[in-house]
Amino acid sequence: MFKSFTSSQTFSTTALSNGPEMASCLLTVMSRAACVPVNSNNSVPEIVADLRQVRAQALIIENVSSSPHLVEVAETLDLTVQKFPPPTIFEESVD
Numbered sequence: 001m002f003k004s005f006t007s008s009q010t011f012s013t014t015a016l017s018n019g020p021e022m023a024s025c026l027l028t029v030m031s032r033a034a035c036v037p038v039n040s041n042n043s044v045p046e047i048v049a050d051l052r053q054v055r056a057q058a059l060i061i062e063n064v065s066s067s068p069h070l071v072e073v074a075e076t077l078d079l080t081v082q083k084f085p086p087p088t089i090f091e092e093s094v095d
Helices: 020-030 044-053 070-076
Strands: 009-015 035-036 056-059 082-085
Touching: 009 020, 009 044, 035 056, 044 070, 056 070, 070 082
Parallel strands: 009 035, 009 056, 056 082
Antiparallel strands: none
């Protein structure tokens, strides 16, 4: 599902709204890698501190256009950004 989660040594974070999407995402990612939810309503310095603390390698978000601060944080920390739900073969990729 997520091409960047190649081993159990991968640490990922999610910044999704609470609900079935968050649960589905956590279960899916945790079958391949460690995954920690992050509160996207926190300030940028708090999010950066959280991501550094868990040594995140990827950040999963709902929508790039509605989460510019999360994309900025990911770029600053050189994290892979994944969209959830992931694009289908008929949609464009976030990359």
